[in-house]
Amino acid sequence: MKIVIAIWEGMKIAFDALRSYKMRSTLTTLGIIIGVTTVITIVALIQGLNKAFTNQISSLGSDTLYIAKFPWMMEGNSFWVYRNRRNITVKEAEKLADLSTLAQAVAPTLYTNRPIKFQENQLEGAIIVGTTEQYLITAGFVPEYGRFLTANDVSHNRPVVVLGSEIAEKLFPNSDPLGKRITLGGHKFRVIGVREKRGTFFGNNLDAYAYIPIGAFQSRFGAQFRSVEIAVKVKSPELLDEAELELTGLMRRIRGLSGDKENDFAVNKQVALQDTYQRLTGVLWAVAIGVGAISLLVGGIGIMNILLVSVTERTREIGVRKAVGARRGDILLQFLIESVMICALGVTIGVVLAIGLAKVISVTTPLPASIQLWVVFLGLGFVFAIGLFFGIYPASKAARLNPIEALRYE
């Protein structure tokens, strides 16, 4: 009961003191405000990026491997090394599909960039994908309407095309695209289906793709100088590592690599992207923690400084309080509460600013930012940690004052 009264009274006294020095108290909290705002905003940014990233790469499929000439992540000048590798061919993909025991589906894919036309409507920057019916499985293809390529379409190299939703919308704003003949890079194709809307992937519009049989692709847009990317969906996600070994071995055998030769292909997967991403955000975290720690330290020293001034100014008051019966602990508590309250003011303003900033960032830039509840609790932790740490010295200085000298202080 006594301690409750003591804390409550301490809060009233501290509140009173802060109110009498509004300007000073606010300025003192600046360091804390900047620190908290920075930390929370950066954390919110990282959180937002994480969420976006996870959403994005899930479209790659966690149980799909991508065998290609180039790895997804390249270091330094290694591009030139990879460029000189032999191209991967459709034949190799077929052999791989025959030999692999862990693959559920194997889809060779070729990409090129061609304009698409239907009557007056023309679309630049669309990506033409040549692939097989297996792509339905490896890419988790879901048709909006119509159908995907069939084995028949592929084996007969039929000039048929499945459109991404955006292409369909732009070319056929008011009509049904199914059965219509459109022009892909100067060649006629018949629309057989439209893919469901997917959004963007790191700035790529995933709905600006058009899918045709791989044989038709090669005959219209060329087979030479193109390296195939082989998407392999593994029978189950836990087999991923095993499948990577199997596919690597099979590819080496298919390509006739002797034991002393290095792989001349790359096996890419979503996890590797995640690792790289986490390394990148690790740097961001370090920056956040660094900036935050420095400004909180500066803010804390500011609080300590202002409390020392306050103790000196209020020496007489401390003397009076001691004369009428305040114990050391009472005075200590009073100044610690004052310190924590200054901090609380700073952290509250900081959190509010950070929430506002996060909103502004997510509205005005493509960067997503999301503030989560634990960040606010983290803020509460800061309040007590900084308030107590930097308050303890001035508070104990006040508590140790000799009442006689304090009463005599002018």
Added chain:
Amino acid sequence: MLIQLENITKNYQVGTVTVTALQGIRMDIDHNEYVAIMGPSGSGKSTLMNILGCLDTPSSGSYLLNNNRISDLDDDRLAEIRNREIGFVFQTFNLLPRANALQNVELPLIYRGLPAAKRRTQARDALASVGLADRMDHKPNELSGGQRQRVAIARALVNNPSIILADEPTGNLDSRTGDEIMEIFEGLHEAGNTIILVTHEEYIAEHTDRIVRLRDGLIERDEAANGGH
């Protein structure tokens, strides 16, 4: 006996020099006495008052207050004794400038740990007893000197202390207001309180029943006041 001082000494270390402020004080004060402590500056009267008020402890000797030995208590125990047993009235009032009269009077009760409602009633009563029932929510700078000193007296009274210890309580007041304050002390004395007054003014000391005169850290004379009652 309320107060028993036995051979009290007090030395201060000033740099390398030891200054003796009290050289051996022996004095008893009984309940409901009204005592003035007098002496020129440097006579040790402030030191004696600090020791009596439990703001300081003697270098040697024994101080019994209500038969409790005070002379060697630690800071926190002394704070409790000050809270319960001593009511201070200072020359410069020493009120908290940002608190109103009622809050100033409540202060000792806060450190006693009383709940707010009880504090308020007790503080109101104390203020009413010094005639300030209508000034409770005034801040010190909205009060005259005499009114401020009355707030300070109310604060000293509020905990029903064993001793009211007043250090030059009229020193900052004009003589008419000073007289008013002295009347309040007289009333308190008649109501049964023990009052110790530190002063260097004869006519103030004349209000009391007993005058203790200090010189060079010793009691020079301890006599009944002749002008008093």
